[in-house]
Amino acid sequence: MAETLGILVGTDKHLDYVINLAGAAQAKGKDVEIFFSGPGVMLTQSADFEKLVGKAKLSVCDVSFRANGLEGDVPGVGFKDFATQARNAEMITNADRYVVF
Numbered sequence: 001m002a003e004t005l006g007i008l009v010g011t012d013k014h015l016d017y018v019i020n021l022a023g024a025a026q027a028k029g030k031d032v033e034i035f036f037s038g039p040g041v042m043l044t045q046s047a048d049f050e051k052l053v054g055k056a057k058l059s060v061c062d063v064s065f066r067a068n069g070l071e072g073d074v075p076g077v078g079f080k081d082f083a084t085q086a087r088n089a090e091m092i093t094n095a096d097r098y099v100v101f
Contacts, residue, residue: 004031006095007056008088009040014101015048021099022055032056033095035088040101041065050075059087 005025009018022032034056036044041064043049052058053076060074062082092098 002029002031003096004033004094006091006098007032007034008091008098008100009034009036009043010038011101012039012042015043015046018043018101019048019051019055022052026055033059033091035059035061035083035091037061037064037085037088039064039068041068041070044074044077045070052076057081059083059091061085061088 005021007018007021018034022034025032032055034052036059038061041060044060044065058074058076059081060077060083062084065071065082
């Protein structure tokens with residue numbers, strides 16, 4: 001079983017770093033999970049967000065997404081991946097390493 005890197009994105013900055021970190025971890029054979037929360041959900045609207053698809057399991061805080069006036073589909077994020085903070089807690093529990101942006 002591969003080691004898992006959990007990434008919490010709580011800021012609307014540094015998408016390039018998140019993409020690069022996820023890609024590097026994936027290239028090293030790590031499983032990557034990313035949870036977008038608070039202002040971090042705004043990154044789902046960037047054209048570059050799609051670069052994360054296939055590099056990580058993506059989840060978005062549904063409450064933050066709606067609170068920021070967002071709606072609609074997000075590349076790589078299915079209906080069940082719009083989640084509560086419980087998903088973040090689960091990621092923390094299961095991750096071998098955890099990074100916060």
